[in-house]
Amino acid sequence: MDVAVRELSYSQAIQEAMAIAMEADERVILMGEDIGVYGGAFQVTGDLVERFGPDRVMDTPISELGGAGVAVGAAVTGLRPIFEFQFSDFATLGMEQIVNQAAKMRFMLGGEVSVPVVMRFPAGSGTGAAAQHSQSLEAWLAHVPGLKVIQPATPHDVKGMLLAAVADPDPVMIFEHKLLYKMKGPVPEGHYTVPIGKAEVRREGRDLTIVATSIMVHKALEAAETLAGEGIDIEVIDLRTIRPIDRETVIASVKKTSRLLCVYEAVKTLGIGAEISAMIAESEAFDYLDAPIVRLGGAETPIPYNPELEKAAVPQVPGIIAAARDLAKGVR
C-alpha cells in the first residue's frame, strides 16, 4: 500500500505527530506554557487545543520546574505527557525534575516504575533572541544516564522520532532547532517511527566524514555539495540521537574515509564533538585515521544579540567548507 508523502514544515510534522499520538492513545496529553489558544511560542501546537480540548492541551502556568515535575509524576502514574519547554534555555529551571527525578526514578526504585515522558526543547540561535533564548544545552542532558536525547534534523525524522519517543517507556528529550521549524520536507502521512539511537548517512562519500547534529546537518550537506565541485567527496552523518549514540554508523564511516570533522552548534568545549572524537580515538577506527580529528562548534561565549556577532558565534557554511577542505587536503 502506498503511503502518501507530502511536503510539510518541521513544525507541522511535529504537530501531526502529536495529533496522531493523541488520536491513538487517550493517555497522551500535551503540557506547556501558552500551547493552548496561543498555539505555542513557535506555533507548534497550533490549533490542537481546538481538536483535543484544554484538558489534553494543557496550558501550564509559567512554572518550568513544577510543570516538568507534574509531567514526570503523571508519566509514572499512567499518562504519556509531552511537555514543551517554551525555550530550551528554560530547561535550566526544570533541571531538578529532569535530572534528579525523571532520569533516575526507574533506577532508584529498582525497575519498579518507568517514566514515559517526552520533553520538547526549542533550541539554538539565529533568531536574534540573544543569550538567554538561543542556547544549545542538549549535551547537558545527554550527560545524564536514564535520559534519551534526540535532535531530529528533518521534518520526516522529527515526526517519526517524536512518535518513537511517545512509544518509548523512558524519558526522551527532543531538541528542535528553531530555525528548522519552517523548513519543509517530505513527510509520509499516518503513523511511522524513526528509531531512537540510529544515525543516518545523509550523503555518502569517500574522503571525509562529517558528523553533524540538527541544523548543522543541512549546513554540512551544503558544504559537501560545494566541495564536490572541487573533487572532495564528503560523507555526512546526521547523528540524530546523542544519547545513546549510534557508534557503529560513525565508526564504520570513519574507517572508510579516515578523516573526521564534527560540526555542532553547542559550545565547542566539552560538547558532543568531544564525545564523538573520544569514541573514535577509543575505537578500532583510530588506526584508520589519516589526520587529527577536527571539531567545529559554537564559540566560547554566550549567544550575542547583534546579527553578525550571532552568526559568528556558531559554525556557518563557509567555515565548514574551509575546515573540511583543509582536512581533506591534509593541510591540518
Next chain:
Amino acid sequence: MATAKKAAEQSNLPFAYTRYSHEQLKDVLRKMYLIRRFEEGAEDSYMRGLIHGTMHLSIGQEASAMGICMPLTDEDQITSTHRGHGHSIAKGADVKKMFAEFFGKTTGYCKGRGGSMHIADVSKGNLGANGIVAGGIPIAVGAALSAKRLGNGKVVVSFFGDGANNEGAFHESLNMASIWKLPVIFVCENNGYGMSTSTARSTAVANIADRAAAYSMPGVIVDGNNFSEVAEASHAAIERARAGEGPTLIESKTYRYRGHSKSDRNRYRTKEEIEDWMTNRDPIALFETELKEFGVIDDHGIEAIREDVAREIAAGIEYAKEGPMPEISDLARFVYTEEVA
C-alpha cells in the same frame, strides 16, 4: 473507671475513637511501634557497620505518618521525603523488605539501588522517598493529574518537611494543584528545623499552613504528635479531594528526636528542648495513654504489641542479612526500561 469515662464522653470522644474500631486502633499503635523500632533497628545496624551511607530518622514523628495514611487505601498514592521510613511503613510496606533495601540487597524494595533515601513500595502506592527537598511535591501533583484524567478515584498525599516550604517547587506545585482542582493533599511535617535552621529563621510566616491562603486552599494546623487530630484532618482533606474540590495543605507540627542525619552534632537546639518533647509530647506515649483511658487496650495488650513488633524487627534484620547482594555485572540494570547499548 476508664469505661465509665468513655461512656460519659461518648458524644465528644476524639475523632479516631468514633471512627475506628478497637482492632484498628491497636493496629495503629502497633504500626507506630513498628516505625520507631524499625528506625532504632536501622540506626543500630548503621552503628554496627551493617548499613552504610546515611539515614534520616523520623523518631518522634510516628503519629503524623500514621494519622495521614490511616484513611488512605492501598490504591491511593504518596510521595515521601528523605525522612520517609515512617511514611513507607504507614503506607503498608513490609519492614523486612525495607531492611533488605537498607542492607543493599536484591531482596529490598529497590533491589539495593535506592537505599534509605529512595525507599519505595509502588505496590502499596508509595512512589518513593526523595533525596531532593520538595522534589516529590510536583510528582505528587502529576500523580493527582493522572488520577483526575484517568478517573480512577485515587488521591495522592505529598509529604514534605518545613524546609521544603521555602523551595520554588512548593509554590509552583500548590498553585497548579489549586488551579486544576487536583485530588492531592500536601502534608508539611513541620519538625521545627530544616537541617539546622529553625522555621523561625527560615520562614516568613508563623505557620506554614498560612501559606495555603495564597493558593486558595484550606490550610489546617494539627498537633502532629496527636494521632487522632492528624487522622481527622487527613480524613477531611481526603474527602474534599475525592469530591473533586481540590487540594488541602495540612501542617503537622511535630519534632524529630534524632539529628538531621548521621552528621548532625545537635548544635542548633538545646538538650532541654529535645528532652521536653521526648518526655511530655511523645506521640506513642500520648497515644497509649489515650488508648488506655478509652478502654481500647491495657498494659498487657501494649506489652504484647511491643513483643510482637520486636520479633518482626528481629526477623526483618535476619531477612536482610540473608538476602543476596546485587551482581556487579548488573550495575547498568534499571537505567532504562529496555537495555540500551
